[in-house]
Amino acid sequence: xxxxxxxxxxxxxxxxxxxxxxxxxxxxxxxxxxxxxxxxxxxxxxxxxxxxxxxxxxxxxxxxxxxxxxxxxxxxxxxxxxxxxxxxxxxxxxxxxxxxxxxxxxxxxxxxxxxxxxxxxxxxxxxxxxxxxxxxxxxxxxxxxxxxxxxxxxxxxxxxxxxxxxxxxxxxxxxxxxxxxxxxxxxxxxxxxxxxxxxxxxxxxxxxxxxxxxxxxxxxxxxxxxxxxxxxxxxxxxxxxxxxxxxxxxxxxxxxxxxxxxxxxxxxxxxxxxxxxxxxxxxxxxxxxxxxxxxxxx
Numbered sequence: 001x002x003x004x005x006x007x008x009x010x011x012x013x014x015x016x017x018x019x020x021x022x023x024x025x026x027x028x029x030x031x032x033x034x035x036x037x038x039x040x041x042x043x044x045x046x047x048x049x050x051x052x053x054x055x056x057x058x059x060x061x062x063x064x065x066x067x068x069x070x071x072x073x074x075x076x077x078x079x080x081x082x083x084x085x086x087x088x089x090x091x092x093x094x095x096x097x098x099x100x101x102x103x104x105x106x107x108x109x110x111x112x113x114x115x116x117x118x119x120x121x122x123x124x125x126x127x128x129x130x131x132x133x134x135x136x137x138x139x140x141x142x143x144x145x146x147x148x149x150x151x152x153x154x155x156x157x158x159x160x161x162x163x164x165x166x167x168x169x170x171x172x173x174x175x176x177x178x179x180x181x182x183x184x185x186x187x188x189x190x191x192x193x194x195x196x197x198x199x200x201x202x203x204x205x206x207x208x209x210x211x212x213x214x215x216x217x218x219x220x221x222x223x224x225x226x227x228x229x230x231x232x233x234x235x236x237x238x239x240x241x242x243x244x245x246x247x248x249x250x251x252x253x254x255x256x257x258x259x260x261x262x263x264x265x266x267x268x269x270x271x272x273x274x275x276x277x278x279x280x281x282x283x284x285x286x287x288x289x290x291x292x293x294x295x296x297x298x
Contacts, residue, residue: 092285094125109153117297144278
């Protein structure tokens with residue numbers, strides 16, 4: 001065995017992995033459930049073993065040295081391989097499970113994917129816990145890699161290519177407004193559609209242009225968007241209490257008796273919804289069971 005390996009404690013490598021991920025001794029200690037002094041002592045030992053400072057103080061936390069950057073990916077892969085090697089191979093029993101699953105989803109994903117799955121999940125795996133986190137598309141790959149999330153639901157057009165994926169369904173848009181809306185007694189013409197006052201969901205905040213506007217622009221037409229909201233939950237409230245209308249994903253309104261739904265007078269591209277996860281949990285029996293349960297509930 002290499003003399004360098006003889007000098008290393010596996011726990012030191014776990015600590016180094018956390019430090020390279022967090023660039024901060026305090027956060028690494030919290031991640032490892034250790035005290036900050038303990039992690040500081042281990043960092044000192046790692047510096048001695050590798051003959052390199054590894055992490056240097058900076059204005060925004062600690063900066064990795066060139067040697068630390070070289071170690072980052074091989075170390076992560078080695079620890080993941082070791083974790084797989086020592087992981088129990090017994091079948092997953094949901095009735096006795098106690099996992100906490102962390103899932104990133106928008107309010108659309110909560111309503112259309114998680115809500116249908118929740119009752120069955122509570123019945124089949126009553127000892128498990130589920131944490132729903134805000135969907136942050138630019139951070140999905142990093143969150144999944146660092147085990148901050150177990151699953152995410154997002155559209156295929158914006159899904160990180162590095163993550164495992166499974167298509168769940170293809171969604172289309174319909175036109176919705178309150179029951180009794182005078183302009184929705186029948187399918188409007190394109191000209192009538194453009195004269196309606198619309199509300200749009202803008203997840204980034206404050207936008208007044210969406211896929212419908214792009215489709216209209218190709219026809220040389222525009223519509224009036226009178227209101228922009230950040231979430232679908234508020235959109236439903238607006239539609240039922242005003243004469244505003246909206247182009248919405250069909251699954252959000254198909255069981256809402258307070259809304260009148262008609263086909264729009266133009267074709268607007270829909271989207272494919274995916275379930276996403278990292279390779280590190282791809283073969284995990286508990287994770288496989290959760291993914292299958294969600295698919296079967298749709």
